[in-house]
Amino acid sequence: MDRLAFTASGTASGLVTNGVSYFLLIYYSQVIGLEPALAGSALLLALAFDAVSDPLVGRWSDRFRSRLGRRHPFLYAATLPAAASYYCLWTPPDLSQPAMFLWLLVFTITLRLAMTLHTVPFNALLPELAPDYDRRTRLMNYSYAGAWFFGTAIAVAMYLWWLADTPDYPDGAGILRRSGYEQAGLVTAAGVGLCLIAAAIATRRHIPNLATPPPGAASVATALAETTSTLRDRSLIAIVASTAFTAAASGTATAMWAYMQPWFWGFESSQTSTILATQLASPLIAFSLLPALSRGRDKKVLLIQVSILSMLAGSGPVILSLLGAFPPVGHAALFPLMTAIGVVQVSLIVMGGAISASMVADIVDARAVATGRREEGLVISVLSFTGKVATGMGVWIGGVLLSAIALPTGAAAAGIDRATIDRLGWLYGPVLALLYLIAIYALSRYRLSRHRHEENLAALAANGGTGPGSYRSGTSRGDPT
Missing domain, CATH: 1.20.1250.20 (MFS general substrate transporter like domains)
Structure with a gap:
């Protein structure tokens, strides 16, 4: 269930x-x-x-x-x-x-x-x-x-x-x-x-x-103090920063999708629709692979690896194309290759999102050990807030890139010279890679490991489900998966 x-x-x-x-x-x-x-x-x-x-x-x-x-x-x-x-x-x-x-x-x-x-x-x-x-x-x-x-x-x-x-x-x-x-x-x-x-x-x-939760409402001063204390958690700061730059990269890629497909890659609308349709397989691939990939491994290491692959799949083809090391526009291999890369890229995004959310849940348990407070809603809302704002920033970045190359308004792909399209690629590819690199660096500061989490669970069990505070936690484990 x-x-x-x-x-x-x-x-x-x-x-x-x-x-x-x-x-x-x-x-x-x-x-x-x-x-x-x-x-x-x-x-x-x-x-x-x-x-x-x-x-x-x-x-x-x-x-x-x-x-x-x-x-x-x-x-x-x-x-x-x-x-x-x-x-x-x-x-x-x-x-x-x-x-x-x-x-x-x-x-x-x-x-x-x-x-x-x-x-x-x-x-x-x-x-x-x-x-x-x-x-x-x-x-x-x-x-x-x-x-x-x-x-x-x-x-x-x-x-x-x-x-x-x-x-x-x-x-x-x-x-x-x-x-x-x-x-x-x-x-x-x-x-x-x-x-x-x-x-x-x-x-x-x-x-x-x-x-x-304990009865009675906390004072405003207490609520602010508790919230500030939680937001200072170093692992939370690391995962929030990583999520922010990953979401900004995703927002930039989404905003630029409609421009890159016809203009940079030269795909027709039917080909673009096909690429989108094939990505229906991506969640199924991620769903099948992630349990095996995560078994016995630390989430931090796995998410860093997924982020590196996401960076390569997102910015790699653009940069390689500009360097002449990728099938050119119109080549028979370009469309199937980009279709396959798109499936891989979305699969990585799905896995990365699931791992990040799971890591935030680990932070909740660590905070409960340290403070005795169950703050799942606050901690998870910070991640949600960050993702929404950063995705919006990604859309803004896409607009800045388009303004930087002075893209003609309403121009058809055939009416834009190749030099303008290449300038778009030289901005888009490196910017996307930079956003992912910052996200990976932030993620490297995350401190919780599998062993540390098991220690936290033992501490919670010894204190009746929390640390030294006043929340009562049950023993629900849900159905086996």
Whole structure:
């Protein structure tokens, strides 16, 4: 049941993330007719609100007391608002420009807040449901594999089904079909709601065995002191910094995807769609490989290796192409080679995300030994906050790179000279590599090992589930995996 719960939770996140990231801006700016600057501003404001809400929800769920425990009231409360707001985003009425801006802003904020109410408390269950060093990695593997597989599947379905060309929308104009977005919005909203409620129900049986916070609310001064103490943890700083630069690299690559495929690599739209479709295999590959790769090994070492390979897969082909050591544009080997590299790259991203989340759970146990406080929500929300902000920074970096080469607005690939395209590559490849190198260096400062984690579990067991503090922790171990 725990495996089902984490798969369902990850799937809901993947459906929402890919729907919003890939299609929401173009839908409102090109189909609905909202001024692009207004649409972009609404999405940016919603992202800022979302990032700030993460640590607040995390801290709140750490201290919340109810007969349903600390986390599950948030999980149940998130379900209906998430599904309803997602559907409303894709079915706006005919409104004026200011009113449409408010519609987009309000429902995007509602959606992001609802997903935060689920994601942060749900992932905060991980340290208690899976104390074992390897089992928590396996559970997060289910979550990340579900997110990437179904998130990619909905994007592929959009292009092949809901936004496919029709007699009324020929020659690539299917992307402008409003009815397609509305139908996809309904189906996806239903899927999100079902996944969120399934994740909550599947983990409800653990409630009696989960930690209970002490009665009474902490003073503001105490809360700030505890939060500051946690944020100074060196292993947490290391994993947060590593996550920040990895997410910035991922955000940059995502923002540049639509530019690099047709212009730098010379791929047609059908080839780009094929590359995206083949990446459906990536979560399955990661899901199959990670348990074997992580067995008996320290997570820090494994994540460094995954990060190095991610850097090589992301920036290597670009740099090699510029140096003349890679199949040139139009070569028969280029498309299958880049397709294979894309599958490998996404597989590495999925594995890296699962390992990082598992390492954060190890930090929670170390903090419990040191302070006696169960701060899963706060610690995990810091990672979530960092990832969201850094991904946004990656998109900004992509914009800076495009401005630096003075890319013509609205130009077709054939209309851009090769020198301009090469300048884009010389900026993109090294910048991506630099972001990964900084992430790897930060990760090298992480201190927790498999042996240290086992010592922490022994200390927690000797103190009834915590260190010297006042939280009671249960003995839930979940179902075997």
